């Protein structure tokens with residue numbers, strides 16, 4: 001099954017055909033949304049952040065025998081910071097990295113868009129505001145950002161999920177803006193989505209139950225059989241917009257090509273943010289729009 005794609009407009013506005021495709025499919029593929037130079041600039045900035053980062057500062061979080069609560073705590077505190085998350089088995093039993101730190105990372109998140117000026121400029125692009133508004137977000141707020149590495153050979157699968165599971169508002173407004181910083185396709189761990197799958201219910205919610213973060217099952221409707229998952233082919237510079245209810249996933253990267261991506265998730269500030277969401281911001285550093 002082929003997913004349709006469109007050439008992005010210069011100013012970020014969506015044409016009627018694009019809006020219709022998003023309403024029907026629950027995703028929208030816009031090629032050429034960012035220039036190759038903008039993608040390279042973001043990659044270079046991330047390489048610089050990694051250069052400046054000492055993995056030993058988080059070895060106790062990621063080493064093989066690390067206490068589960070250490071990883072959990074590092075994740076909980078990442079909502080308003082830049083935290084580095086390593087692939088499984090990146091640290092050996094001796095607490096040392098088993099490979100070059102640039103090739104051992106799974107992702108960096110979750111407030112690059114607020115805490116780093118280069119990521120902020122990429123994320124708070126006026127073009128993006130026009131796109132978000134055309135999608136129907138009245139007061140778009142940038143809730144979280146992630147740089148996703150999917151390293152060659154070891155980049156793992158991301159299981160089929162709906163983004164509103166993680167960023168819940170009433171009514172549901174979570175919308176993913178996923179940028180291919182390198183060509184991403186069905187051979188190097190690219191995305192798959194279920195066309196029309198956003199018309200189904202929210203299946204799960206990941207949220208605080210008191211002090212505990214846990215997944216709650218809401219609806220047992222299956223996401224969709226594998227043959228309904230369409231590869232979302234995304235050449236470098238492509239923006240893939242994902243409705244918060246559309247089931248999507250990514251395959252493992254078994255190729256020798258890397259697949260860097262950057263994702264910003266927005267919610268509508270006019271909807272009610274669920275206070276038990278995993279993502280916490282302090283009162284003096286709230287979520288902001290453009």
Ligand SMILES: O=C(O)CCC(=O)C(=O)O
Nearest residue numbers: 148158176178250261263
């Ligand atoms: O980049 C990936 O592999 C998965 C990204 C994703 O699922 C998301 O941004 O919601």
